[in-house]
Amino acid sequence: MDKISNDDLLKKLETDEKNGLNTSEAQKRLLRDGKNALEEKKVTLLQKLMPYFWGPIPWMIEAAIVLSLITMDIKDFIIILLLLLLNAFIGWRQDKSAQDALAALKNDLALKANVLRDSKWQEIPASDLVVGDIVAIALGNVVPADAQILSGDYLTVDQSALTGESLPVTKNIQDVVYSGSIAKEGSVIVVVTATGVNTYFGKTAKLVAEAGAKSQLTGEITSVGNFLIIGAVVLSIILVTFQLILIRPLDQVTILRIVKTVLVLMVATIPVAMPAVISVTIALGALQLSKMKAIVSKLNSIEALASVNVLCSDKTGTLTQNKLSVAGVFPVEGITSELMTTYGVLASDPKGEDVIDLAIKNFLKSKDSLSSYKIDKFIPFNPVIKRVEAVVEKDGKTFHIVKGAPQVIVEMCKLVGDNLKNIQDKIDELASHGFKSLGLAIGDGETWSYMGTFSLADPLRVDSKSTVQALKAEGIDVKMITGDSQNIAKEVANQLGIGDNILLATDVFGTDDKNMTITSKMQKQVEEASGFAEVFPQHKYEIVKVLQSKGHICAMTGDGVNDSPALKQADCGIAVSGATDAARAAAALILTNPGLSVIENAVNEAKKIFSRMMSYIYYRIAMTINIMIFSVIVTLIGKYLIHRVVPTDGDSFFPLTAIMLVSLALLDDIPIMTIAYDNAEISSGPSIWNKKRVFTVSFVLGIISVVQSIALVVWADKGWSQITSFSQLQTLVFLQLVVGGHLLLFITRRSGWFFTKPFPQWKLFSAIVLTQIFVVFMTYFGWLVESITIRDILYVWGYNILWMFPLSFISIILKKIK
Incomplete structure (x- = not known):
């Protein structure tokens, strides 16, 4: 609202300075304009659960469940259903934990307002204020809505959370005070001119609603998953076609079992548990960060923090103490x-x-x-x-x-x-x-x-300079963003060692923030700048977007309402201790202790999380290639590879039963979830997703593993093993894939030799050892599979240990790809 005289304003708002609004009129305005609060979108429990049961991977699992019921394979039905529910429960539980933490933070802010209603002063929730209300503001109060001063001597307010100004601002009669600013001196009577989304705070919040950056790694992982799904579908169609041609006699039940087996093969090979493994890895990283006094409200931002190469830091209250x-x-x-x-x-x-x-x-x-x-x-x-x-x-x-x-x-x-x-x-x-x-x-x-x-x-925080220098040493470019003058910004930047190329925001973006168009000149200026002065919320938001458009992974620190849009838009928004509710709601990482030193620790923790996820991704892609291609090759040309222990049910050389495939999926992925605890490597610079390296390493390791598995089948058929039937050969293959898969993880988790430091964390090591012991008992005693001898079990183990050395050597060479 434009500034007008108090008398004209009171007439326009149809209110009375001496008596205020009456209750009836206030209720009408509340119904018309809504609560003096920001709306939040509510998500039902069904909407939260649906993604875990709706999509390409859940559809395949659900189809396999239905086919198991039709063919009355009850064991298969129970185990496949367990896989689906386990994946959904873990994903939902971790998301709920993060949202609960954020909800608890929001409850910290519950403002009251001293308002004149029905000719009486009374205290009401600030959310019930309406336009035209007469409100008293005194020392220490938070201004509950945008308002114009009617009477009183003067009011000095701290509006740094809104504008970024480090010094208090004096307001006089007829001046406007903004919602969210804090009264530091004086007392006045005001009339409310705007509430909710129409306040300065609310307009900033609209930017927050529009803002949001998708996690780069999450997007890349999704593309990997889609690639593997397409590959698996193509190979499965080939597999089904050849089995329908080769198997005789062919009845309805046999066809359904072929389709179900292929569906289960896809479930076992496609990274079904990848979302759960990654969720657990990130959630445990979030738990570790909480011990460092940092609450994670958006789990996928942790992986982005590992890749950050630009930190856009607010000055007032973040790098400085916001205290003269x-x-x-x-x-x-x-x-x-x-x-x-x-x-x-x-x-x-x-x-x-x-x-x-x-x-x-x-x-x-x-x-x-x-x-x-x-x-x-x-x-x-x-x-x-x-x-x-x-x-x-x-x-x-x-x-x-x-x-x-x-x-x-x-x-x-x-x-x-x-x-x-x-x-x-x-x-x-x-x-x-x-x-x-x-x-x-x-x-x-x-x-x-x-x-x-x-x-x-406004003095620097004690740890600001050391943190900034440590981040720069990690390859992260720190840019300071402030609403203060250019001279103040330059002085602070020099003290921190950030650099002296501090630009005025208006010199870069102009003064028309409604029709701002990003140009190549702006992009170059933003990239080369050490920081920006006299910045408004829209500028901060655009600075982050410009950097992202140039391929940078951005983190943003801040504490005020004016930081909120940029905090949400950033790949990882960080709200410092004492931040406003709006800043905390927009941020992905919320610091509960003063200072920035925890950010350095958070970056290293994020790198560990990134490293753990990459270990799993290398392993999972390689295993998918191994299981799928191996199964197709043996099924199609098994009659040329296997001569001693041929199948008894026609010409089907499919190397694994449906129950083996489901067991393989569970035994592979459940213990692998403990990779979230692993002693991971920390990269010297930002952890960058390298698609070429990922696919090259995974594909080569996967193909070598296929050769390894086929060689075992041929060798076993030649007579070294004590197996006497095709079902025992299937058990041998099942054991080979479980043992070889887990040992492959010990290779993918390291950029060097598998037997060098950092060694596997005891939880990961113990989970794999216990799983292997269970598989030994399973294959020896014949639980759900045909039993084999202890000698054959030991042979498989020795065979896979020998293969670890060439696989590790090849992995070391391939991981050096730029």
């Missing part, structure tokens, strides 16, 4: 810094919470020096004359102290010549470095003597 402090004291000749600071404290409101007064009080080394002074009178800050004044007594003598804007104090002292030039030069020098200046003078109330100048600044 005295940066320097510059007294005139003959005055000591301690005396000047003492006088600065005496000219401070002893009962107030003014941030400038607090900064000077905190800077005074010894409070003992104040005991010899008595304050007779204190005149608080007046935004019109821009100074405070104290009448002080010491040793029976009375004098005045004034403190305020340096230009005002200099003028009061009537300085001339070199004295004026020297003081003005110091003030200009401080301004050029982004410091706020404060002048101090003493006198008798009529004539004044200039004592000196204070420089004030």
Whole structure:
């Protein structure tokens, strides 16, 4: 709403400053405009569960379940159903845990408002405010809605969470105050002009609703899954066609069993459990981060954090403390810094919470020096004359102290010549470095003597510089983004070692933020900049989008409402300790301890998670190629490979039964989920998804594994084994695929030799060992499969251990592909 006179505004809003709205009218407006809150989309339990049962992979599992019922294969039915439910439960449970953590955070903010209704002042939930309500705002209150000041002396507000300005802003009669800003000094009566999505906060939230970046790794994993599904479908069609041609006699039940077996083969080979494995890996990483005082609200952002190569960091409250402090004291000749600071404290409101007064009080080394002074009178800050004044007594003598804007104090002292030039030069020098200046003078109330100048600044957080330098060492380019002036931004950037190429946002994006068009020139400026000053929310959002359009993986840190759109748009948004509710809701990582040092730890933890997922992806693709191609080859040309132990049911040489395939899927993937605990490698720079490397390594390892499995079948048929039937050969193949698969994981988890550090974490190692022991018992005692001898079991184990050495050597070479 445009700024208009208070009388005209009250008429336009049809309200009364003395009586406020009546309850009936307030209810009508509440129904018309809605709650003074941001709407949240509600997702039903059915909508959350549906994705786990609807899609190409769930359809295949469900079809296999139906066919098992039709053919009355009850064992197959139970085990396949268990696989489907297990996958759905794990995915849903991890998503629910993350959402519950975020919901708990949102409950921290429950604002109240002191409103005039029915001629009575009363406290109501801020969400029930309507346009036209008369509201009282005092020291410490959070402004509950956009409003215009009707009466009161003045109001100093901290709106850094909204605009990024580090210094409090003074508001006078007829000025507008924004929802979410905090009253630091004064008290006023206001009339509400906008609520909910129509506030400055709400308009920013619209950007948040539009923002959002998809995880690159999640997208790549999806494409890998789709590729494997297509390949598996093509090979399955070939397999079904040849079996229908070769098998005789061919009846309805046989056809259904062939189709079901091929469906189960697809379930066993396609990465059915990949979503569950990745969910568990990320969720356990989130649990580890929570121990570092960081709450993860969007699980898939952790994998993005591992790949981040640009960090866009808000300055105020993120890199700095959002708390003014005295940066320097510059007294005139003959005055000591301690005396000047003492006088600065005496000219401070002893009962107030003014941030400038607090900064000077905190800077005074010894409070003992104040005991010899008595304050007779204190005149608080007046935004019109821009100074405070104290009448002080010491040793029976009375004098005045004034403190305020340096230009005002200099003028009061009537300085001339070199004295004026020297003081003005110091003030200009401080301004050029982004410091706020404060002048101090003493006198008798009529004539004044200039004592000196204070420089004030928002100090860096203790760990900001070390964290920034550590991130740069990890190959992450740090860019500072702030609503403050260019001079302030440059000074902070130099202190942090970020660089001095700080650009004004309007110089890059112009002033028309409604019709902003990204150009190649803008892209180059954004990429090369060390940071940006005088930034608005739309600028932050666009900066992140521009960097993403150039292929960068972006993280964004912030704490204010003005950071929310960029936090959500970023690949990984990070809300620092003390962030607003809007910033926390938009962020993916929420820090609960002050400072940024946890980000460095979070990046390393994310790299471990990335490494664990890559280990699984290499393994899963290779195993898919191994099982599918091996099964097709043996089925099609088995009669040429196997001569001693041929099948008894016609010409079907399918190497695995349906129950073996389902067992293989469970035995492969359930223990593999413990890879989430593994002692993973940490890359020296950003962890980058390299599609060429992934497919090359996986394909070659998969093909070599096919050769390994076929060689075992041929060797076993030649007579080294004690098997006497085709069903025992199937058991031998089943054991080979389980043992070879798990040993392959020990290879894919390392970029070096499988027997070098870091060794597997004990949970992963124990899970695989226990699974292998179970498979030994399963194949020896004939649980769900035809039993084989202990000698054959040991042969398979020795055979696979020998193959680990050439597989590891080839993996090391292939993983060096750029």
